[in-house]
Amino acid sequence: MSIFRSIATGYLGAKIANTQANDELKARVLESAGTNFYTNILPDAIANEKERRSNYKSIAAINPNLAELADMNGFTASKEGMEKFDQFREENKLKDPDALKNLNFETDFNTRYNTRVKSFEEKYNPILDQIGIKELGGLGFNTMESLVGGKEPGPMKSQDMAKGPAPSDTFASTELSQYFSPIQSTVDLGTPNQVDQAISGFRGFDQGIIRDNAGNFAGMELFGEKANERNAFKAVMARIGDNFKVAGTEKADLTATAGAANQILFDQTQGYIGGQVLDGYQSATFKEKIRDKSFDINRYNASGFSESFNNTYQTDEDKIIALVTYMNDNLQTRSERLHFAQSFAANIKDSDGNNYRDLLLIAIDPTLVIQDQ
Numbered sequence: 001m002s003i004f005r006s007i008a009t010g011y012l013g014a015k016i017a018n019t020q021a022n023d024e025l026k027a028r029v030l031e032s033a034g035t036n037f038y039t040n041i042l043p044d045a046i047a048n049e050k051e052r053r054s055n056y057k058s059i060a061a062i063n064p065n066l067a068e069l070a071d072m073n074g075f076t077a078s079k080e081g082m083e084k085f086d087q088f089r090e091e092n093k094l095k096d097p098d099a100l101k102n103l104n105f106e107t108d109f110n111t112r113y114n115t116r117v118k119s120f121e122e123k124y125n126p127i128l129d130q131i132g133i134k135e136l137g138g139l140g141f142n143t144m145e146s147l148v149g150g151k152e153p154g155p156m157k158s159q160d161m162a163k164g165p166a167p168s169d170t171f172a173s174t175e176l177s178q179y180f181s182p183i184q185s186t187v188d189l190g191t192p193n194q195v196d197q198a199i200s201g202f203r204g205f206d207q208g209i210i211r212d213n214a215g216n217f218a219g220m221e222l223f224g225e226k227a228n229e230r231n232a233f234k235a236v237m238a239r240i241g242d243n244f245k246v247a248g249t250e251k252a253d254l255t256a257t258a259g260a261a262n263q264i265l266f267d268q269t270q271g272y273i274g275g276q277v278l279d280g281y282q283s284a285t286f287k288e289k290i291r292d293k294s295f296d297i298n299r300y301n302a303s304g305f306s307e308s309f310n311n312t313y314q315t316d317e318d319k320i321i322a323l324v325t326y327m328n329d330n331l332q333t334r335s336e337r338l339h340f341a342q343s344f345a346a347n348i349k350d351s352d353g354n355n356y357r358d359l360l361l362i363a364i365d366p367t368l369v370i371q372d373q
Contacts, residue, residue: 187244193219280303283300
């Protein structure tokens, strides 16, 4: 064997060994990448789409075009986004009652879903090709979603979403500011803590008071129905604050504003229900336990609908339509409508045994009541 052949043989042997090592390393890397993709990345993506779809449907039950706007602006993508959307709806109102009617957006939920799936697959298909999934027939997004979750998230059914886009040279705006305007007063109510301190003497809100080491007021922490009642209270304050300006300033007299807000919230809720809708309307204290805390809240009962309400709205359908119409036309924020529904007598039912309180909650948001499937 020549020196050259000996050297060449040794080189080739080393090259083969090195190639084998590289191939083994590559195989391990690809195996790890594939495992991560199918155990983490893809299931997370599918779970995110399911959450997005669920959030969309909860809003679409109220108004499909409202759901489209929420989805196009990213609010439906997470729980935090939905909370921000709820806050937006608390602080803004429709410019016109018909503002969300007959809108033709450039995309709908399904087209945006398909675009997200396509982007996802374009991003990860090169990796899947290297792993060899393509040769195995493909286990992409749409295949895997059926394996791990039936037909969800998948495209939405047409009846569950806004009408799809129609051909047009112009499409409806996706900017929320085109449809909503702020309902906040221009007066300065102060910091959130200052407002909480001002209302702490009303409606049992003092149950949520937080104090610092020196015993001073440091905030308020409320959950569940009591938290929503506080939100409704503060929404009314924000709306009427201009009427209670301190002379020569842009600041509101918080004590006066809180007192007036308490009366307005009562008049439009318990006062209306007990005065115009139900007979024998009474409250009882109930303990609501949330996050290791317990709050005293009111639960209401009544002897039945008043004679005048029964005479005016004689059928079950007439009654629920009248109550929902009152909420939508007279109560300006979601928290006020929710407080109204939560304050309705829990023992009043329609002829089919449906609880009117639950029906009102469902009218606001179907996810608020767990229904038997």
